Amino acid sequence: MGTLERKEREKEQRREEIFNAARRVFFQKGLQAATMDEIAEAAELSKGTLYLYHKSKEDLYLAVMVRGIETLREMFLRSTAAAQSTVEHVRGLAGAYFEFFERQRNYFRMFNFFEHPEFHKQVSEEMLNACSLEQQKIWKLVIDILERGIKEGVFRSHLSSAEIAITLWLMCTAILVRIDTQADRFESRMHVNLRELYRKSSDLLLESIMTEPAKQRYRLAPSSG
């Protein structure tokens, strides 16, 4: 009969329409300023319909965010394809993250959502799972590379691969957030260029976890300053 399949397809399509409209509005206005009425308007649907597909505004926001994490993961995967050595792999990840920040700024801005638990009030179990699953995949990708580095004797083992991954990730993210929101302030008051600092700090951290022989072999490009 095929009716059921068609219905299924249409429902999926409707879901996608809502998603696209929501993304457009959230990108433009942010979580707070965006209204469900606007999103409904943009999707050419009534507000009530949005709630057939998403539990709440936050839930819809999270759906868009999940897509962002996927996008980042794809960029990470592409970056590792080009790397020659494990050290280059890790530097490539830091570079890819920066590129993501530059090219997908709207998605990047969403990533802070999880850090504000105040705003988790009305999020479906489903979305939370989808989100942390996607995050998990990225952690695995980074940790695997670091793990290999430790096995190869390139990285010291006084920190576990997970610990290194977390430290590196958090530091990079924190700097990028400030580039996004307060670059001018840091530049004018402290005379620090945060974009340079991103490179310097990630290299510093990378260097600090490398073994002596690895440092000899893969001397990092000088910081030219």
Place this chain on the structure above:
Amino acid sequence: MGTLERKEREKEQRREEIFNAARRVFFQKGLQAATMDEIAEAAELSKGTLYLYHKSKEDLYLAVMVRGIETLREMFLRSTAAAQSTVEHVRGLAGAYFEFFERQRNYFRMFNFFEHPEFHKQVSEEMLNACSLEQQKIWKLVIDILERGIKEGVFRSHLSSAEIAITLWLMCTAILVRIDTQADRFESRMHVNLRELYRKSSDLLLESIMTEPAKQRYRLAPSSG
């Protein structure tokens, strides 16, 4: 006549009453969930009166936050009093920050407010200035210590004191935020104890900016792992 002075005093007192009520409510409920009606109720005043003293809810929130930054700065100052060497100074700061996190969790949580520019909409110029002035004082405190370390030859100078301060600060803050919000997740899924990681990562960074002779002299307590 003294009338003016008395009025002035009373106004200051009223301001403090509002402040205390707001702090109580914000600590308990957070920015979003707290309502101005609640705060008015807690201050035994009408809502309208709150707006004679503060431009908006965010503005009032920021006032409480400024007090938090002051508190942190006092703890920093106390911690540096005990330090023997410059290296101990810096470790003391990291320790004091952690202590602040443990003892003044409510204030700590507020500090993320600035990182979410979405919520800066209705903040008075006055509050913004007060806030960044207070932040500025803390930066100065940290940078001065690092600057001395560089002059003493204890820290390498390939990063400026401001650059080191920013990197260290951001990394510590980022880890603390995760301890606050996602410690369980990190523990169960990645088998990483974030409290340990705080110490390990700050020591790692500290070590990575120390000069060779300094490393010999001030060998850090081993990471026991």
Place this chain on the structure above:
DNA sequence: TTCAGTGAATGACTCCCGGTCAGTCAATAC
């Protein structure tokens, strides 16, 4: 062709909350 059944979509509605402002009142000045 008809019509009962189904479930997707609607939008008027409720509730809530931040912020306003015309009006009150007590203290002060004259």
Place this chain on the structure above:
DNA sequence: GTATTGACTGACCGGGAGTCATTCACTGAA
């Protein structure tokens, strides 16, 4: 005693999240 001031009030407004009784389009059996 009267005018003035200004701190304070709280009913009110606008707007937005989320709801639900109703409508509507489609389907498939009779």
